[in-house]
Amino acid sequence: MSYAAPTGFAYRPTPWRFQAEWDGSWSEGRLLSDPRLSIEEGATCLHYGQQCFEGLKAYAAPDGTPLLFRPEENARRMARSAERLLLPPPPEELFFAGVRACVRANRDHLPAHGSGASLYVRPVLLGVGDNLGLRPAPRAVFRVFCSPVGPYFADGLRGIRLLVSDEDRVAPRGLGAYKAGGNYAGGLLLAKRAKEQGYDEVLYLDAIEHRYLDEAGSANVYGVAGGTLLTPRSPSILPSITLASLLVLAEEELGLRVERRRVAIDEVADFEEMGCTGTAAVITPVASVRHGEQEWRLPHAPGPRTEELYRLLVGTQTGALPDPRGWRMPVS
Incomplete structure (x- = not known):
């Protein structure tokens, strides 16, 4: 089911988001209902900006099927950003799993085909864990959430x-x-x-x-x-x-x-x-x-x-x- 188009580019919460954790290796990831993140006060993403993100959209096809546009390029760009920031890059299969799971779980929030709106998908990679000095994070979180959006520029x-x-x-x-x-x-x-x-x-x-x-x-x-x-x-x-x-x-x-x-x-x-x-x-x-x-x-x-x-x-x-x-x- 697709619903009416939202107006404007703004955050609108959806029921589900995907999260995986890295602590030497990546977990399989899971869907979460809580939109909040709990991280350490010394997390490097907060103090030293050790984080990166991506942005892509899911569009409704004429039959309502969600369509992603060149998501493999987003996965590669996130990996490139992560390597530059000394973060563990999410493997491409984990990136795809997170994006697909998030879109699939929130499909009822996908704007209708031809509405001019879409489901914006935001993968984000955060350096977390106990830390104080300027050094790479000991752990990382990969989260994917989505929000129905309208045009970025109103006019x-x-x-x-x-x-x-x-x-x-x-x-x-x-x-x-x-x-x-x-x-x-x-x-x-x-x-x-x-x-x-x-x-x-x-x-x-x-x-x-x-x-x-x-x-x-x-x-x-x-x-x-x-x-x-x-x-x-x-x-x-x-x-x-x-x-x-x-x-x-x-x-x-x-x-x-x-x-x-x-x-x-x-x-x-x-x-x-x-x-x-x-x-x-x-x-x-x-x-x-x-x-x-x-x-x-x-x-x-x-x-x-x-x-x-x-x-x-x-x-x-x-x-x-x-x-x-x-x-x-x-x-x-």
Whole structure:
């Protein structure tokens, strides 16, 4: 059974979550009804930010079957983040078991096909155990919970406004390419300031020259100019599964030339279309970008290429279109 679509991107508790523990080896994991976690006051996830997480969505197919989108890429990205943070990576089979069990147990909370909503799935890996000094956690917890969500940006289909930050989110050769929780806390104040000025999201430039695009606070970015889709290449950007999929669709389905390179902020003036993309944002058109005294207004928000990419991506995710690349994983 699928229920009506929620509005907005917010936490809505569901009855069940999955949890496994590591204490030299991983447990099989189990479903829990309690949404609370009990951990030691000296846990490294609390003091030293030794934790990472993932985000993916389950979509209702036309027949109501929950569909996951490229979850193997989330498992690999979490393993990569865990290794960087000296956490024990959950084996891929445990990652899949946790995600499937959580989605299956909360299937009654899966929004209906065609509603524009989904069941957001959040796997999180925490360093726990008694500790005080700066050293890796002696134990770890892998938990997966889910929440029905609507669109991340309420007015996203009409185009959002971005404000370029004059502060940095992460350092070059730092943790920007990993989905570590601490990467996001530093952006909360900057996003708050942007919204107080009437903007929807903050846009970051590279931390060395403050000249090249990095990413938005909650998503990667791209621009379309002529027959080319451009997206920034930077060691500080989180590798996005949604963006990687979008680039394949742009090249193979739309016949666009795809370029991943350093993109100067001034090039926004040449963009015919611009978008933010990620698990939460999906594909959200950008209407304008403000940088200091300069404001660029995009000619199309959304533009025809962005609209078609959205149709192809969401159609693949929700089962409305064929899946020739094998990106969907049904949860039976």
